[in-house]
Amino acid sequence: MRRVAVIGVGDTEFGELWDSSFRDIGIKAGLSAVADANISADNIDALFVGNMSAGRFIEQEHIAALIGDYAGLARDNIPSTRIEAAGASGGLALRQGFIAVASGLHDIVVVGGAEKMTDVSDEESAVIQSSAADQEWETVLGATFPALHALIAKRHMHEYGTTREQLADVAVKNHRHGSLNPKAQFQREITRETVMSSPMVSSPLRMFDCAPSSDGAAAVVLCPLEQAKKYTEVPVEIVGSGQASDYLALHHRKDICTMEATKAAAKRAFAMASLAQKDVDLAEVHDNFTISEILAVEDLGFFKKGEGGKATEAGLTGLEGEIAVNTSGGLKARGDPIGATGLAQVVEIVTQLRGKAGKRQVKDAQVGLTHNVGGTGATAVVHIFRRA
Amino acid sequence: MRRVAVIGVGDTEFGELWDSSFRDIGIKAGLSAVADANISADNIDALFVGNMSAGRFIEQEHIAALIGDYAGLARDNIPSTRIEAAGASGGLALRQGFIAVASGLHDIVVVGGAEKMTDVSDEESAVIQSSAADQEWETVLGATFPALHALIAKRHMHEYGTTREQLADVAVKNHRHGSLNPKAQFQREITRETVMSSPMVSSPLRMFDCAPSSDGAAAVVLCPLEQAKKYTEVPVEIVGSGQASDYLALHHRKDICTMEATKAAAKRAFAMASLAQKDVDLAEVHDNFTISEILAVEDLGFFKKGEGGKATEAGLTGLEGEIAVNTSGGLKARGDPIGATGLAQVVEIVTQLRGKAGKRQVKDAQVGLTHNVGGTGATAVVHIFRRA
Numbered sequence: 001m002r003r004v005a006v007i008g009v010g011d012t013e014f015g016e017l018w019d020s021s022f023r024d025i026g027i028k029a030g031l032s033a034v035a036d037a038n039i040s041a042d043n044i045d046a047l048f049v050g051n052m053s054a055g056r057f058i059e060q061e062h063i064a065a066l067i068g069d070y071a072g073l074a075r076d077n078i079p080s081t082r083i084e085a086a087g088a089s090g091g092l093a094l095r096q097g098f099i100a101v102a103s104g105l106h107d108i109v110v111v112g113g114a115e116k117m118t119d120v121s122d123e124e125s126a127v128i129q130s131s132a133a134d135q136e137w138e139t140v141l142g143a144t145f146p147a148l149h150a151l152i153a154k155r156h157m158h159e160y161g162t163t164r165e166q167l168a169d170v171a172v173k174n175h176r177h178g179s180l181n182p183k184a185q186f187q188r189e190i191t192r193e194t195v196m197s198s199p200m201v202s203s204p205l206r207m208f209d210c211a212p213s214s215d216g217a218a219a220v221v222l223c224p225l226e227q228a229k230k231y232t233e234v235p236v237e238i239v240g241s242g243q244a245s246d247y248l249a250l251h252h253r254k255d256i257c258t259m260e261a262t263k264a265a266a267k268r269a270f271a272m273a274s275l276a277q278k279d280v281d282l283a284e285v286h287d288n289f290t291i292s293e294i295l296a297v298e299d300l301g302f303f304k305k306g307e308g309g310k311a312t313e314a315g316l317t318g319l320e321g322e323i324a325v326n327t328s329g330g331l332k333a334r335g336d337p338i339g340a341t342g343l344a345q346v347v348e349i350v351t352q353l354r355g356k357a358g359k360r361q362v363k364d365a366q367v368g369l370t371h372n373v374g375g376t377g378a379t380a381v382v383h384i385f386r387r388a
Numbered sequence: 389m390r391r392v393a394v395i396g397v398g399d400t401e402f403g404e405l406w407d408s409s410f411r412d413i414g415i416k417a418g419l420s421a422v423a424d425a426n427i428s429a430d431n432i433d434a435l436f437v438g439n440m441s442a443g444r445f446i447e448q449e450h451i452a453a454l455i456g457d458y459a460g461l462a463r464d465n466i467p468s469t470r471i472e473a474a475g476a477s478g479g480l481a482l483r484q485g486f487i488a489v490a491s492g493l494h495d496i497v498v499v500g501g502a503e504k505m506t507d508v509s510d511e512e513s514a515v516i517q518s519s520a521a522d523q524e525w526e527t528v529l530g531a532t533f534p535a536l537h538a539l540i541a542k543r544h545m546h547e548y549g550t551t552r553e554q555l556a557d558v559a560v561k562n563h564r565h566g567s568l569n570p571k572a573q574f575q576r577e578i579t580r581e582t583v584m585s586s587p588m589v590s591s592p593l594r595m596f597d598c599a600p601s602s603d604g605a606a607a608v609v610l611c612p613l614e615q616a617k618k619y620t621e622v623p624v625e626i627v628g629s630g631q632a633s634d635y636l637a638l639h640h641r642k643d644i645c646t647m648e649a650t651k652a653a654a655k656r657a658f659a660m661a662s663l664a665q666k667d668v669d670l671a672e673v674h675d676n677f678t679i680s681e682i683l684a685v686e687d688l689g690f691f692k693k694g695e696g697g698k699a700t701e702a703g704l705t706g707l708e709g710e711i712a713v714n715t716s717g718g719l720k721a722r723g724d725p726i727g728a729t730g731l732a733q734v735v736e737i738v739t740q741l742r743g744k745a746g747k748r749q750v751k752d753a754q755v756g757l758t759h760n761v762g763g764t765g766a767t768a769v770v771h772i773f774r775r776a
Contacts, residue, residue: 001491001492001493021524023524046631047633052449053443053449055441055443055444055516055519056443056444058523059515059519059523059527060519060522060523060524061440061441061472061474061516061519061520062472062473062474062519062520062521062636062762062763062766062767064472064473064633064767065473065474065633065634065636065762065763065766065767066522066636066766068633069633069634069635069636069637069640069766073633074633074634074635074636074640074766077632077633077634077648077649077651077652077653078632078633079631079632079633080633080767081471081473081480081483081484081631082471082472082473083469083470083471083472084449084450084452084470084471084472085450085452085453085469085470086449086450086453092469095469096469096484096487099484099487099488099491099493100487102491102493103389103487103490103491103492103493104389104491105389105487105490105491127447128443128449131443131447131448131449131450132449132450133450134448134454135446135447135448136409136411136448139447243434243467243469244465244466244467245435245452245453245456245457245461245462245465245466245467245468246453246457246462246465247457247462248450248453248454248457248462249457252457252462260465261465264465265465374450374453375450375453378450378453378454378457378462379450379452379453379468
């Protein structure tokens with residue numbers, strides 16, 4: 001397999017983008033990544049698109065062809081492929097792009113992710129998001145996506161003494177990071193009190209424990225590492241890629257406080273990269289709920305099982321901590337347009353490894369990790385990046 | 389890139405399978421392919437799943453994780469990835485599996501496709517199927533999927549003198565083939581008169597010009613060619629894989645009588661295979677409407693532009709013809725469970741190349757081709773197979 005580098009990144013603002021259509025934001029992010037990579041449309045060999053539910057959010061399937069068309073790639077009949085894995089759609093699209101370049105089949109590949117979530121009502125959006133969980137065992141019985149994560153949170157508090165305040169600390173930290181990111185959906189700091197007094201969604205999770213619904217898109221450009229210097233001064237190599245699945249419904253799992261798919265995907269990515277957790281300077285992890293980030297930092301191996309809450313409270317996951325987690329603001333503050341999320345994570349890691357992250361720059365960042373989850377953990381994909 | 393072989397195939401009946409759920413049929417096809425390949429679940433390195441619109445047909449996204457789970461693959465956290473490209477979802481899933489094995493990343497890969505279409509009303513199904521076309525330029529204005537194909541048919545009749553009877557001949561031939569296939573949804577012969585007197589759907593297309601709505605699933609098992617003899621006496625090599633896209637909306641195309649994506653995908657697949665059209669013994673092509681098969685046999689290069697209707701009328705695409713087209717019965721008679729269709733095509737080709745197609749066996753079949761289309765031609769994927 002050939003070595004693969006990221007040579008361009010781009011994204012849109014995340015938020016309620018009512019003046020832009022799905023195709024608008026998809027193209028905007030893609031063009032921005034293509035410009036960043038110093039290539040033109042003529043250079044592109046293939047397109048991969050991550051998206052969870054355009055069929056239901058905008059009543060349009062076949063969106064890879066749509067984006068390819070509006071990106072001007074139809075003229076040369078450039079292949080375009082959509083990947084769906086609920087919240088992990090973006091990360092899995094990246095993995096397909098990585099494999100396509102690594103295989104030798106394609107040289108220049110654009111991987112994009114997009115979701116337009118705010119064209120439907122909040123109630124409808126909640127139903128659509130819950131279709132990432134098991135429809136027959138969970139959703140149909142009224143177990144919404146926040147309710148399933150609330151079960152995880154309660155059990156984690158029971159098993160490990162994780163506190164309500166520690167959950168809040170995840171949101172406080174990620175809003176602090178978001179306040180330093182001009183692209184974030186929420187660019188203001190909050191306090192523990194903001195979280196603890198916000199409306200209850202599903203006990204113990206309150207509104208500020210949940211990532212928002214967002215419109216947005218993000219994209220990256222990949223090429224073989226050996227060609228990367230032609231396009232950019234600072235290529236970022238994808239040194240590890242790991243993907244794993246787990247039981248779709250929570251009740252089938254041995255332990256709902258552990259995401260086995262995250263553990264397996266991380267193990268595979270670290271093995272491919274020949275790196276260990278201590279080598280990682282920063283990570284973008286899947287904090288769709290505050291409890292999710294606590295599980296993530298444990299299951300990725302940055303902290304022991306049960307110590308994610310304490311580590312967060314102690315500031316070990318902040319910008320100056322042992323491992324800087326979600327410097328972009330994460331899904332919580334950067335925003336969570338589902339299909340775009342996994343690619344927005346890559347945009348942040350590449351920006352950091354290039355040393356271009358401004359006020360939120362992690363000092364001397366050399367190795368970064370992305371962690372993207374589908375459903376309540378039935379799909380996980382981990383990538384590891386190194387400044388080349 | 390490594391050479392890749394198909395070592396197992398399996399499928400379900402196609403039809404109105406009201407006693408089976410989506411997960412039932414997905415697992416049934418997968419297990420059948422796994423048994424055919426003489427492997428067990430422990431051998432499987434990855435799963436790819438083609439599906440168009442489970443989000444709308446059964447309100448379940450994230451179906452790769454679902455199928456992986458119910459196939460018993462969650463225990464070992466086997467990665468599972470869904471591909472969507474409307475009608476081309478199955479063929480594109482095959483291509484991702486092919487690339488994954490060719491790259492060296494995975495050895496044994498199962499690729500499945502499934503769709504459960506009959507749990508919604510016919511009206512709802514029509515709306516969902518139309519979301520393969522351009523929602524903002526076509527569907528929202530009432531241009532249904534049959535109506536868009538009716539435009540193509542009318543233009544083809546105008547440009548090339550293709551007759552209403554020749555369109556009917558496609559359906560007659562494919563029903564004849566279906567009558568020889570015990571797995572086909574429709575196993576009875578029809579006549580020109582059956583087609584010509586069936587209810588009008590969108591002029592000139594009548595009910596018997598349209599593939600049915602179907603439930604069903606199909607799956608194949610891939611591995612590196614050099615390992616294939618361990619599992620099967622007759623490996624079938626995937627010698628060519630080509631994918632291409634086109635403008636999503638018909639009005640953006642230069643010529644709606646030509647599917648440029650089919651032409652480009654075929655060109656790429658033949659180039660990879662170092663083969664020409666004359667080398668192909670049989671082809672499964674995307675006959676979701678009778679006019680689609682006429683375009684397909686032209687754009688794949690088996691007949692000159694405009695001569696697909698005449699060739700069909702002359703019997704050149706029958707079992708004993710120059711090129712045997714849709715020996716399975718095609719989408720028209722074998723059935724068209726959207727995400728499964730591209731894989732069912734592979735099941736037929738492999739069965740034929742093994743010499744196991746019974747009454748519909750093509751004599752001395754050595755090379756076969758599959759052609760899978762998304763939307764009205766915005767995605768096309770072509771694979772070429774050779775008995776190894």
